[in-house]
Amino acid sequence: MISAYTGTQVRAAEEPLLADGLGDVLMQRAAHGLANAVVNELRSRGSRLNGARVVVLAGKGNNGGDGLFAGAFLAARGMRTTAVLTGDAAHQAGLAALERAGGRVQRLTDAGLPDLAEEAARADVVIDAVLGTGAKGGLRGSAAALVQAVTDAHRRGFVVACDLPSGVDADTGEAAAPILPADLTVTFGGAKNGLLADPGADYAGRVLVVPIGIEKHLPEPSLHRLEDADMARLLPHPSRRAQKYSRGVLGVVAGSEDYPGAAVLACRGALAAGVGMVRYLGPPSVADLVRQSCPEVVCSTGTVAGNRVQAWLVGSGLGPGDHDQLTRARDAIASGLPVVADAGALPALPAVLPPHVVLTPHAGELASLFQRLGHPEDREAVEAGTLAAARSAAERTGATVLLKGATTLVAAPQGAIFSQADGTPWLATAGSGDVLAGVIGALLAQAGDDAGRFSELGIFADARWAAIAALGAALHGQAGTAASASVSGGPITAGRVAEALPEIWGKVSMLSKYGAWKRNSRSQPLR
Numbered sequence: 451m452i453s454a455y456t457g458t459q460v461r462a463a464e465e466p467l468l469a470d471g472l473g474d475v476l477m478q479r480a481a482h483g484l485a486n487a488v489v490n491e492l493r494s495r496g497s498r499l500n501g502a503r504v505v506v507l508a509g510k511g512n513n514g515g516d517g518l519f520a521g522a523f524l525a526a527r528g529m530r531t532t533a534v535l536t537g538d539a540a541h542q543a544g545l546a547a548l549e550r551a552g553g554r555v556q557r558l559t560d561a562g563l564p565d566l567a568e569e570a571a572r573a574d575v576v577i578d579a580v581l582g583t584g585a586k587g588g589l590r591g592s593a594a595a596l597v598q599a600v601t602d603a604h605r606r607g608f609v610v611a612c613d614l615p616s617g618v619d620a621d622t623g624e625a626a627a628p629i630l631p632a633d634l635t636v637t638f639g640g641a642k643n644g645l646l647a648d649p650g651a652d653y654a655g656r657v658l659v660v661p662i663g664i665e666k667h668l669p670e671p672s673l674h675r676l677e678d679a680d681m682a683r684l685l686p687h688p689s690r691r692a693q694k695y696s697r698g699v700l701g702v703v704a705g706s707e708d709y710p711g712a713a714v715l716a717c718r719g720a721l722a723a724g725v726g727m728v729r730y731l732g733p734p735s736v737a738d739l740v741r742q743s744c745p746e747v748v749c750s751t752g753t754v755a756g757n758r759v760q761a762w763l764v765g766s767g768l769g770p771g772d773h774d775q776l777t778r779a780r781d782a783i784a785s786g787l788p789v790v791a792d793a794g795a796l797p798a799l800p801a802v803l804p805p806h807v808v809l810t811p812h813a814g815e816l817a818s819l820f821q822r823l824g825h826p827e828d829r830e831a832v833e834a835g836t837l838a839a840a841r842s843a844a845e846r847t848g849a850t851v852l853l854k855g856a857t858t859l860v861a862a863p864q865g866a867i868f869s870q871a872d873g874t875p876w877l878a879t880a881g882s883g884d885v886l887a888g889v890i891g892a893l894l895a896q897a898g899d900d901a902g903r904f905s906e907l908g909i910f911a912d913a914r915w916a917a918i919a920a921l922g923a924a925l926h927g928q929a930g931t932a933a934s935a936s937v938s939g940g941p942i943t944a945g946r947v948a949e950a951l952p953e954i955w956g957k958v959s960m961l962s963k964y965g966a967w968k969r970n971s972r973s974q975p976l977r
């Protein structure tokens with residue numbers, strides 16, 4: 451499991467070591483990790499180290515200090531290193547080290563800005579060490595102008611962000627333009643929340659966590675990401691004596707005369723995700739289509755009360771006029787069973803819900819939900835602060851909230867947050883959300899009552915609904931990525947995502963067989 455922290459949490463973890471006079475040691479470890487990452491990146495791109503051109507954009511705080519010491523390491527390895535000091539001051543020891551190692555130092559002035567931007571654009575590596583966890587707001591003044599110019603330029607090299615891309619808020623992932631998009635972010639002690647939530651994640655590139663010795667002082671993480679090894683431990687497996695009812699039955703209330711396909715795709719997602727049986731409830735014409743497309747599904751036009759299931763999926767493909775279906779959706783919520791509530795069900799549900807109801811809005815649907823709750827937010831505001839939006843929606847509704855996006859966030863009402871980024875942009879296609887709802891519904895039906903499986907991973911009580919939704923998002927994302935890979939990275943349809951899912955399930959499950967979950971992934975690049 452990948453853990454992420456707020457800037458404040460990481461800074462608090464540094465405190466005991468700073469009190470012991472180890473501040474310089476921490477900075478050396480950070481700088482060394484940063485320099486090593488640059489060397490590895492150059493090597494992996496087949497570039498020469500000796501003579502490689504490095505530009506360090508260095509702010510006046512400790513983030514700039516990390517950058518200057520890293521620059522010193524790189525200069526000592528024969529790289530042509532220039533530090534551009536963006537503030538009115540610089541970390542003195544870092545500056546001295548860089549100069550001793552043969553690095554050049556340039557102070558940023560308005561007059562010199564075009565030449566420095568040009569030099570950065572021509573460099574093999576640009577290190578962004580302007581702002582770190584001590585930043586208040588985004589870049590300002592000439593530092594902002596320089597970063598804008600380097601962002602706009604046609605760059606020949608790659609960008610490595612020191613701790614986080616300057617302008618990204620470590621705690622929230624909010625992004626204050628201009629921000630230089632990084633190919634790689636090397637972050638110290640633990641991942642920062644802002645690197646694993648959009649829009650911050652848009653600028654972070656790959657994320658590498660470098661341990662610096664503060665790890666044992668870190669508190670409970672404020673955000674989690676499931677890795678394959680965690681997925682392997684959470685995925686349910688039928689026992690030898692299993693029968694279809696014991697494996698979990700999912701009831702599906704989806705699809706309408708206008709959107710019959712949503713019912714089919716939701717059922718296909720559920721069938722691909724290991725459920726013992728799917729019972730479909732809906733209008734006769736939609737039920738006919740489901741029967742034809744998925745003969746495994748048991749279809750009826752009955753009521754929620756008349757069907758015995760372990761979980762419900764409601765809402766995919768429902769419109770405001772689908773009264774019978776919306777009544778079934780509300781009855782499913784009232785049943786007290788776990789429910790995944792998607793799309794058309796979202797506007798029709800009670801304002802206050804239990805944690806075992808998983809809402810699956812995209813940003814626009816979440817904005818509408820906020821409006822209904824009397825806290826108007828527009829779609830842009832949700833997209834600008836996805837972490838805060840997901841958390842606030844979970845707190846206000848009491849439900850578990852999965853906010854779909856390039857990074858999918860799942861917030862539990864009592865505070866746990868999961869972030870998954872396993873997908874491909876090709877997943878932004880009609881019907882993809884219906885398949886996701888089916889997958890999550892299937893997992894709720896199979897694993898909802900198995901709290902022990904989650905507590906083994908340190909996920910307690912009501913946070914398990916969020917973990918199940920995150921598991922569904924991870925499976926769905928990986929299936930989409932695999933489906934696209936099978937057509938050489940080309941486009942995919944939602945149906946292909948469901949088809950690719952069982953193989954992903956099988957591959958991930960193999961890890962549990964071989965005990966691969968024991969491996970420590972702390973120093974591996976995060977996905």
Ligand SMILES: NC(=O)C1=CN([C@@H]2O[C@H](COP(=O)(O)OP(=O)(O)OC[C@H]3O[C@@H](n4cnc5c(N)ncnc54)[C@H](OP(=O)(O)O)[C@@H]3O)[C@@H](O)[C@H]2O)[C@@H](O)CC1
Nearest residue numbers: 473476477480511512513581582583584585586587588613
């Ligand atoms: N603690 C440690 O030992 C370790 C810390 N480490 C590293 O330190 C980083 C945190 O360092 P930090 O606390 O010095 O803050 P940092 O992010 O460099 O920036 C603050 C400086 O910038 C200024 N400033 C603020 N906002 C601004 C803005 N919008 N635009 C322009 N300027 C702005 C602000 O000045 P002020 O405005 O307060 O006068 C202040 O001088 C952390 O991310 C990690 O990289 C590692 O080496 C491990 C050991």
Ligand SMILES: [K+]
Nearest residue numbers: 578581614616
């Ligand atoms: K930075």
